[in-house]
Amino acid sequence: MCSVQDGEDVIPERKKTGKFTEGERRPCMKCGESAAVIIRVNDAFCRGCFLTYCTHKFRSAFGKSKLIRDGEKVLVAFSGGQSSTALLHLIQEGLSERAQKKLRFIPSFVFIDEGAVLNQTQEERSETCQQVAALLQQSGFPWNIISLEKIMQESNSLEKFELSEQFESLHVSEKDQEELKSLWNSVKTLSAKEEMIRTLRSRLLVSIATAGGYSKVLVGDTGTKLSIRLLSDVAQGRGMHLPFETGFADCRHPEMKIVRPVRDFTAKEVAMYNAFHNLQPLVLPALTTKAASNASIERLTETFVTGLQADFPSTVSTIFRTGEKLSVEDMDSEVDRCQFCQAPLDTNVPASSALNATLFSQSLSQKSSTSTIGGASNCDKTDSCCGEGDGSCQTQKDFRLTKEDLADVLCYGCRLVIKDMNSVDDLLPANVLQSAAAAVRRKKMKDEIQDFLLPS
Amino acid sequence: MELVVSLEFSGGAELLFDKVKNHEVSLPARANGPWTIKHLLVWIKDNLLKERPELFVQGDTVRPGILVLINDADWELMGELNYELKSKDRIVFISTLHGG
Numbered sequence: 001m002c003s004v005q006d007g008e009d010v011i012p013e014r015k016k017t018g019k020f021t022e023g024e025r026r027p028c029m030k031c032g033e034s035a036a037v038i039i040r041v042n043d044a045f046c047r048g049c050f051l052t053y054c055t056h057k058f059r060s061a062f063g064k065s066k067l068i069r070d071g072e073k074v075l076v077a078f079s080g081g082q083s084s085t086a087l088l089h090l091i092q093e094g095l096s097e098r099a100q101k102k103l104r105f106i107p108s109f110v111f112i113d114e115g116a117v118l119n120q121t122q123e124e125r126s127e128t129c130q131q132v133a134a135l136l137q138q139s140g141f142p143w144n145i146i147s148l149e150k151i152m153q154e155s156n157s158l159e160k161f162e163l164s165e166q167f168e169s170l171h172v173s174e175k176d177q178e179e180l181k182s183l184w185n186s187v188k189t190l191s192a193k194e195e196m197i198r199t200l201r202s203r204l205l206v207s208i209a210t211a212g213g214y215s216k217v218l219v220g221d222t223g224t225k226l227s228i229r230l231l232s233d234v235a236q237g238r239g240m241h242l243p244f245e246t247g248f249a250d251c252r253h254p255e256m257k258i259v260r261p262v263r264d265f266t267a268k269e270v271a272m273y274n275a276f277h278n279l280q281p282l283v284l285p286a287l288t289t290k291a292a293s294n295a296s297i298e299r300l301t302e303t304f305v306t307g308l309q310a311d312f313p314s315t316v317s318t319i320f321r322t323g324e325k326l327s328v329e330d331m332d333s334e335v336d337r338c339q340f341c342q343a344p345l346d347t348n349v350p351a352s353s354a355l356n357a358t359l360f361s362q363s364l365s366q367k368s369s370t371s372t373i374g375g376a377s378n379c380d381k382t383d384s385c386c387g388e389g390d391g392s393c394q395t396q397k398d399f400r401l402t403k404e405d406l407a408d409v410l411c412y413g414c415r416l417v418i419k420d421m422n423s424v425d426d427l428l429p430a431n432v433l434q435s436a437a438a439a440v441r442r443k444k445m446k447d448e449i450q451d452f453l454l455p456s
Numbered sequence: 457m458e459l460v461v462s463l464e465f466s467g468g469a470e471l472l473f474d475k476v477k478n479h480e481v482s483l484p485a486r487a488n489g490p491w492t493i494k495h496l497l498v499w500i501k502d503n504l505l506k507e508r509p510e511l512f513v514q515g516d517t518v519r520p521g522i523l524v525l526i527n528d529a530d531w532e533l534m535g536e537l538n539y540e541l542k543s544k545d546r547i548v549f550i551s552t553l554h555g556g
Contacts, residue, residue: 026533037530044533082467082552225554267552271467271523272530275550283468286555290471290508302554306521 037272041313047276054265054273058090059101061261065248068216068259070104075214077205078109078143080132080282083220086270087262088139089279107218108163109136109143110208112201113170116148116177117184117193118285126170131282133167148197149176151204152183152429161212183427190296192420194287195236195413199341200429206256206342214256221260224267224305227319232301238413240346243328246320252343266316338411339436340418340428346411355412401425401437409439459483459491460543463500467551469522474506483541493524494537496547512549521553 028035028046035044045053062068076091078084094103111132115125129145136143142163149172187193209217221229226246233245244250250258262270274281288295293303309315328344336345349355403424407415418424426433463479470477483491483499494516501513512519517537524531525548526539541547 025529035530035533036528038532047528224552228554267521268523271550271552275525275528275548281467283466283471285471289468289555290511291555293510298554302521306553310520 036276039266039269040317050272051276054269055090055093055099057264058261059094059103061248061264062103063101065259067249067257068105072105072216073212073214074105074107074216074218074259075205075209075212076107076109076218077220078111078132078136079220080111080135080284081220082267082274082281083222083225083262083265083270085135085279085281086265086273087218087220088135089273089277090262092139092141105216107141108212108214109139109141110161110205111136111143111145112204113145113147114197114201116172116180117197118287122170128282128284129167129170135282145170146204146208147172148200148204149173149180151200151207152176152179153431161208163212179427179429183429186422186427187417188420188422190287190291191236191298192417194296194298195417197287199414199417202258203342203429203432205258206253209256217256217258219258219260220262222265222267222270223263223320224309224316226260226263227316227323228298228302228305230319230323231305232298233413235297235301236413237416238411241341241343241411241413242323243326244343246323247327252337252341336409336439338414339406339409339439340414340432341411343411345409347415401433401440405440406436408443409436457485459485459541461496461541461545461547463504464546464548466548467523468553468555469512469549469551472507472512473504479504491541492537493526493531493539493541493547496541497537518549519553521551523550523552524548525550 025034026038026044027033028049029043030049031046033046033048036047037050038044039050039053068074076087078088088109091103091107093099095107096102111129113125113129115128120128125147132145133143144162144164145167146161147170153176184193184196187196205217205219209215230242230246233239233242238245241252244252246263248260248263250260265273273279288299291299294300305315305319336348337343338345347355401424403418406424407418410418421427428436460480460482463481465473465477465479473479481504483496486495497513497516497518501509505512510519512522514520518524524536526534527546528548531539
């Protein structure tokens, strides 16, 4: 129970820094040996106890959730960074014979090469892939490397996903490469770019996993990263999606769950785990490598959270636990989803809402003569048909999506990303445009027949 | 008397040091008092850092999000900035920040 009395000190605990003199090193709170790492304000652990604590935490994350069944095939997204490296090692340990309570799933690993959006040359990209391949090969698990360009392919899922044994070269078609490049260049701000790549990456992971017959994807997001995301998501209009973005399992996709088994670890714990095990994570550049602290919203939030964490070590866990209180009701498959990030639409709101107020003031400040509250556009209807009937359905044959049409079937956060782009025509991956067009048509049709439907 | 210590930068911190991870350095004798981590940071900033010092040090301490290990132990156990360096100490800096 919460028992804060009036006048009681509720200021978060500040980090203590004492003067250190030899022989005074704090003992491990478990076994009394001299400690090697401080996890929270007063919790000091020795090396051995710390590593046991990590493995235990990792296993119990699976145990508690009961999400992954014995013998289930899972796909693990591997980026080569700190948390991926720790995740790979934890899985390896957990599956080994000497583990006390063995993990019982069957992992395969996939690395997504994002060199294209980092302006890397073909040589740099294949060097990166070689390094990753060497690491994955060493692990003894099946793996493959996929380029981000694959997201531009027409079909909604890849035809097939095969695991490989060795890395030869990155297969990138010129057409996909060009398309991704023009999409990327049309996004102006770094914040929107980061959002874009995150959505593209997770779409690609899901389609890889679908093609490979998996039903779970494991990712290595740490608690620190998720609390940063929590705050930056709120700042970027994704408040509705917090439970999906930061929960243990992201179940926005009907057939696929994205699981975050290391979310109970802080970035510090992960780095310490790697250091104690002598693991060498790869250092691959990201969009904000060497960028200023205010380069993007996410970067700025990171600076804020890590800065606060340095003085108040309970910052991350406070943000994190608060975020955990949010949850979503079980989604039925009927709910309308954002056609880009697949989260349920948060734009179906009453007339007097912040969203509609924003749209209204937007339409006022634009010169357009028509009122476009709700983002509906009046385009000239030409009589054409889907080809099925006698022309009476008035479906336009050559259906071109305008920015407004598209915004209608996107969630608020994705609308902001699209708004940042110069144009959307033909730039977004073909499968996104196709499903968006279908959704727009469905919506229009529904509006047209609305009056004839029986109220349910 | 010179003090020889080994420094290691990882997790992306090495990008600011010409991508060189390991540095064996000998620190000149200090006239007033022993070498502490606080002095070491200033020395690194003046002698080793190749670019963007604000991404490594902030104020008189390391940028939040960069971990410091002294002889494989968390520096928070060792008195942080006030730790007195000894010969052959191994100081590791690990960046936990996104993108290094």
